[in-house]
Amino acid sequence: MAKPVYAQLGEVPVRCLICGGDTFWEREVKLNSTGMEFFNLAWANESATGLLCWSCGYVHLFVNNSLRLYRTRDGQS
Incomplete structure (x- = not known):
């Protein structure tokens, strides 16, 4: 499991x-658009x-781009 x-x-x-x-886990999220999906270009979103x-x-x-992430001290929430 990801670290908080x-x-x-x-x-x-x-x-x-x-x-x-105040603790989160991070992941990349694609911002899909209908047009890009229609042309099979979702990877380019x-x-x-x-x-x-x-x-x-x-x-x-x-x-x-101003978002900064910091690991928790002990890896626990």
């Missing part, structure tokens, strides 16, 4: 919009950073 991370956008710590949790809340599972998407 903290996230910060600029100087602001990221917290889950649903439960207020842009991607975003997905932060999945460690506590409740809510998915937050970021396309901002």
Whole structure:
């Protein structure tokens, strides 16, 4: 299983919009569009950073380059 991370956008710590949790796991998320899917070019779609809340599972998407991720100290949430 992936290690939990903290996230910060600029100087602001990221917290889950649903439960207020501050630990996430990260994954790349493709931003598929209908046109690209129609022409079998889904691989060329842009991607975003997905932060999945460690506590409740809510998915937050970021396309901002200011997002910074930090590992938790002990690998636990």
